[in-house]
Amino acid sequence: MTLHIDTAQRRARLAVRHGLAGPVHPRKTAEEVASDLVALHATDPATVHLSVAARLHRPLVADLEEALYERRSLLRMLGMRRTMFVVPSGFAAVVQAGATRAVAAEQRRLLLKHLAECGVGDAAWLEDVSESAYEALRRRGSATAAQLAADEPRLRSQLVFPQGTQYVTSRILFLLAADGRIVRGRPVGTWISSQYAWSCLPDWLPEPMPELDPAAARTELARAWLARFGPGTTADLKWWTGWTMTHTKAALRDLAAVEVSLDGGETGWVLPDDTAPVDDPGPWVALLPGLDPTVMGFQSRLWYLGQHAPALFDRTGNAGPTIWSGGRIVGGWGQQASGRVATEFTEDVTPAVRKAVARAADELQGWLGGARVTPRFRAPLERKLSDLAGTVVP
Numbered sequence: 001m002t003l004h005i006d007t008a009q010r011r012a013r014l015a016v017r018h019g020l021a022g023p024v025h026p027r028k029t030a031e032e033v034a035s036d037l038v039a040l041h042a043t044d045p046a047t048v049h050l051s052v053a054a055r056l057h058r059p060l061v062a063d064l065e066e067a068l069y070e071r072r073s074l075l076r077m078l079g080m081r082r083t084m085f086v087v088p089s090g091f092a093a094v095v096q097a098g099a100t101r102a103v104a105a106e107q108r109r110l111l112l113k114h115l116a117e118c119g120v121g122d123a124a125w126l127e128d129v130s131e132s133a134y135e136a137l138r139r140r141g142s143a144t145a146a147q148l149a150a151d152e153p154r155l156r157s158q159l160v161f162p163q164g165t166q167y168v169t170s171r172i173l174f175l176l177a178a179d180g181r182i183v184r185g186r187p188v189g190t191w192i193s194s195q196y197a198w199s200c201l202p203d204w205l206p207e208p209m210p211e212l213d214p215a216a217a218r219t220e221l222a223r224a225w226l227a228r229f230g231p232g233t234t235a236d237l238k239w240w241t242g243w244t245m246t247h248t249k250a251a252l253r254d255l256a257a258v259e260v261s262l263d264g265g266e267t268g269w270v271l272p273d274d275t276a277p278v279d280d281p282g283p284w285v286a287l288l289p290g291l292d293p294t295v296m297g298f299q300s301r302l303w304y305l306g307q308h309a310p311a312l313f314d315r316t317g318n319a320g321p322t323i324w325s326g327g328r329i330v331g332g333w334g335q336q337a338s339g340r341v342a343t344e345f346t347e348d349v350t351p352a353v354r355k356a357v358a359r360a361a362d363e364l365q366g367w368l369g370g371a372r373v374t375p376r377f378r379a380p381l382e383r384k385l386s387d388l389a390g391t392v393v394p
Contacts, residue, residue: 022281291319
């Protein structure tokens, strides 16, 4: 008989395993939060900090920067779906072999196509420029894209398309990063800056990143996702990883994943040792940033998002800042020019939830201090709240 896991149990699992409910652990680290979430979304630099702060309820800019740039126990890297993530350094090889390597191959084919179409160069030209840029970075130790382009002028070559012109600089550095050769180091500016200095990966990590078998790495990546996000559907795992359906089904088969039925008639999967129920953690609320890993962990989001996607996601499916209560999204938030965190509910909630959200907004506002955070991908409700001049929306 197929095990059934209802929506209430899915929400309880997400709350506990993502550190959103239950007791606050005062000595828990940013590295542990990253591991709990498999990977922290890092396309928007602020998301990394705000996602960790939402779980640990304390400012962690200095701790995170130390983990990223001093201890280097966290690594910023390209990963699933050609997206930027921050992952525990010990897990980076799994992401590299299980997801990033395929991204690199696809993007190399696309760049070679564009180089040929624009009359810039061929595969030999790309190889030569890439090696020259890498050697320039190795000599400098650390450098911005502009500094590398000054050392290797061919990085300023232009791709001219009908819709506009772009330099090859970012695309060649993208490939070097996707190949696991270079890494984004410290930001050029504050913790919310999206510009970084680059370093050679062998100089950055204390030990070389091991080369893993891609199929074995995909299995380990699927194991990590199921352990933290399961139960999830085949479509959820395929979307989150960016894999083909063939690779997705193979990873589930290699894990001997257990099929379960979900509310709404969907079929999901859990690990063989994860069939026991999780206790209800009780009432909880959280203000999560745009692109938070919890929000972006699934393709099918109805069970926690409801009908709120038009207000809380942009047109390409990027999540804006959200308010959570008891395992589901009930509203959104935005930061005004004054620094005030404004909230709005997208459905009726109890007075107790309103009070808890108000406290969470005050906590977040205090944590941000004078920092003004504007999400890179802006949802309609966040835009509305950010433009308000007054008080918190009821």
